[in-house]
Amino acid sequence: MSDTDVIKLYSQRILALAANMPKTDRLPAPSATAKRRSPLCGSTVTVDVAMKDGVIADYGQDVKACALGQAAAAVVGAHIVGLDRESVQHGRDQLYRMLKEDGPVPSAPFSDLEVLQPAKDYKNRHASIMLAFDATLDALSAIQDAS
Template identity: 60%
Template sequence: MPDADLIKLYSGRILELAADMPATDPIAAPHASVRKRSPLCGSTVTVSLDVEDGRIARYAQDVKACALGQASASVSGRVMLGLTAGDVRRGRDQLRAMLGGGPVPDSPFDGLEVLTPARDFRNRHASILLALDATVEALDQAGDQTRCAP
């Protein structure tokens, strides 16, 4: 990758977001916890959450990813509380579409616009999607648990 492309990709805003990770305090006995890994780069994100009345009530993430994956987790981690599984799934799908050349995700995930320069770097897309992929899977797990609860 040429130096100019790297500078464009790793903007100051992306690096600021990567350095300011929200929701890092662990949750004791979460309803669900999911670890996702990008096989291409080895980035990992673990998401733990609790759901109440169909919405995320508590959210924690452990992010060991490249700056792009960290920036994505930073943006999404700030808006998770109160969201439904449908909200998060829609945000994840809109982020995937944006990386493929589509529009910026709707609110509350519109802050992911900072990652538009990564469109041209397909090898980074899996890392960028990790936090939202893990959250969708955790929400599915939590929903399964609440349906099975006595």
Template identity: 60%
Template sequence: MSDSDLVKLYSGRILALAADIPHLGRLPAPTGTSRKRSPLCGSTVTVDLVLKDGRVAEFAQDVKACALGQASAAILGGVILGRSPAELEAAREKLRAMLKDNGPVPTAPFEGYEVLIPARAYKNRHASILLALDAACEAASLSA
């Protein structure tokens, strides 16, 4: 990876997201918890959530990831409240397709993931980007 590639990948917008992750921490009484780890880079995300009436009512995340994983967690943290498990699953599949198959950006309210389009070319970063949504989907399934 050249220096110019790194500059493109770690844009100011990605770094700003990584610096301001919503809902950091842990919940005292979650109904679902999941910890996901990327074996390639060692990034981890732990998600706690509470589902009420089939929607995410409370959410917290402990993020130990690279800037791309942090940016992804920030995007998720900004839109997860009020979402159903099915919406989270759909967003994860769309994000995976965007990264791996050059698919379109996930639809609203997950369109913020478009900032991560430059990461398509870096397959070794995909797992870290998917961690927060993977953990949220699993926590929601355990909570249902």
């Protein structure tokens, strides 16, 4: 990876998202907690989800990832409260297609993930970028399985 590629990949916007991540406090009594780890780079994301009436009522996350994983978690954390499982799955699927299949930018409320488009060329970073969504979906599955 050249210096230009690194600068492009870790743009100011990505670094700003990573530095200002919302929802970083763990929840005292979540409906479910899930942790995901990227085996390639060792990044981890742990999420707490509180559900009420079929939507996410509160969310907390502990993110230990590269700036790309942090930026993705920041966007997820900023927009996840108030969504149902289907909306979260849709956002995750759109991000996956953007990274892996050269698909379009995710739609609202996750349209800020467009900042990660340059990462599609760096397959070794994809797992870290997906962690926040994948951990959240694991927590939502645990809630669904328990009911």
